Amino acid sequence: GQQLNQSPQSMFIQEGEDVSMNCTSSSIFNTWLWYKQDPGEGPVLLIALYKAGELTSNGRLTAQFGITRKDSFLNISASIPSDVGIYFCAGQLRPFGNEKLTFGTGTRLTIIP
Amino acid sequence: EPEVTQTPSHQVTQMGQEVILRCVPISNHLYFYWYRQILGQKVEFLVSFYNNEISEKSEIFDDQFSVERPDGSNFTLKIRSTKLEDSAMYFCASSEEHNEQFFGPGTRLTVL
Numbered sequence: 001g002q003q004l005n006q007s008p009q010s011m012f013i014q015e016g017e018d019v020s021m022n023c024t025s026s027s028i029f030n031t032w033l034w035y036k037q038d039p040g041e042g043p044v045l046l047i048a049l050y051k052a053g054e055l056t057s058n059g060r061l062t063a064q065f066g067i068t069r070k071d072s073f074l075n076i077s078a079s080i081p082s083d084v085g086i087y088f089c090a091g092q093l094r095p096f097g098n099e100k101l102t103f104g105t106g107t108r109l110t111i112i113p
Numbered sequence: 114e115p116e117v118t119q120t121p122s123h124q125v126t127q128m129g130q131e132v133i134l135r136c137v138p139i140s141n142h143l144y145f146y147w148y149r150q151i152l153g154q155k156v157e158f159l160v161s162f163y164n165n166e167i168s169e170k171s172e173i174f175d176d177q178f179s180v181e182r183p184d185g186s187n188f189t190l191k192i193r194s195t196k197l198e199d200s201a202m203y204f205c206a207s208s209e210e211h212n213e214q215f216f217g218p219g220t221r222l223t224v225l
Contacts, residue, residue: 033213035216040218040219040221041218041219042117042204042206042216042217042218042219043156043204043216044216045213045214045215048213088155088156090156098144098161098163098168098169098208098210099161100146100158100161100169100171101146101148101156101158101214102158103148103155103156103157104155105155106155
């Protein structure tokens with residue numbers, strides 16, 4: 001099946017630092033999404049990308065849909081304590097209803113006081 | 114803001130017992146999903162459901178699993194005879210057509 005690998009697996013940063021994480025796939029996806037999961041909660045959608053090469057921002061978050069359609073990255077600028085959590089990329093073959101999400105392995109973000 | 118709700122938040126059961134996990138999707142959504150997440154691992158797709166039938170299911174979704182929309186608001190996942198390896202967080206999600214999936218808070222299933 002399709003595999004989405006995220007790196008790094010975990011990050012330890014200080015408040016105010018910028019963060020960069022990426023996601024690579026063994027096959028093409030036509031939609032990329034980034035979700036954040038807090039402990040004991042469900043994933044919450046941060047950014048959705050629908051077109052190869054697309055760069056999209058949501059506040060301090062910026063994500064890009066790789067031109068090969070096999071990768072995506074997420075940047076967080078000026079990190080704050082509430083950014084702590086696990087970040088998952090997810091891919092869809094088609095942006096239609098009913099299309100399953102394939103999730104990545106996750107990047108755990110920890111902010112060191 | 115409308116949200117997906119799930120009950121119970123935590124279910125403990127004995128191996129071999131049947132469990133039913135319940136979800137109330139967002140009211141105007143037509144597409145429904147179940148995912149699971151084993152502790153410390155990634156979220157995995159189980160099944161998608163539209164127009165009162167299964168659209169797609171994964172290898173995980175074997176004969177022990179079933180889904181149902183018993184009325185206009187609930188969407189359920191039944192596991193007929195639970196196994197130890199069914200212990201996980203189970204997430205329900207819903208979406209409109211051509212739109213993002215919204216996830217519920219999950220049910221933690223513990224099989225003893």
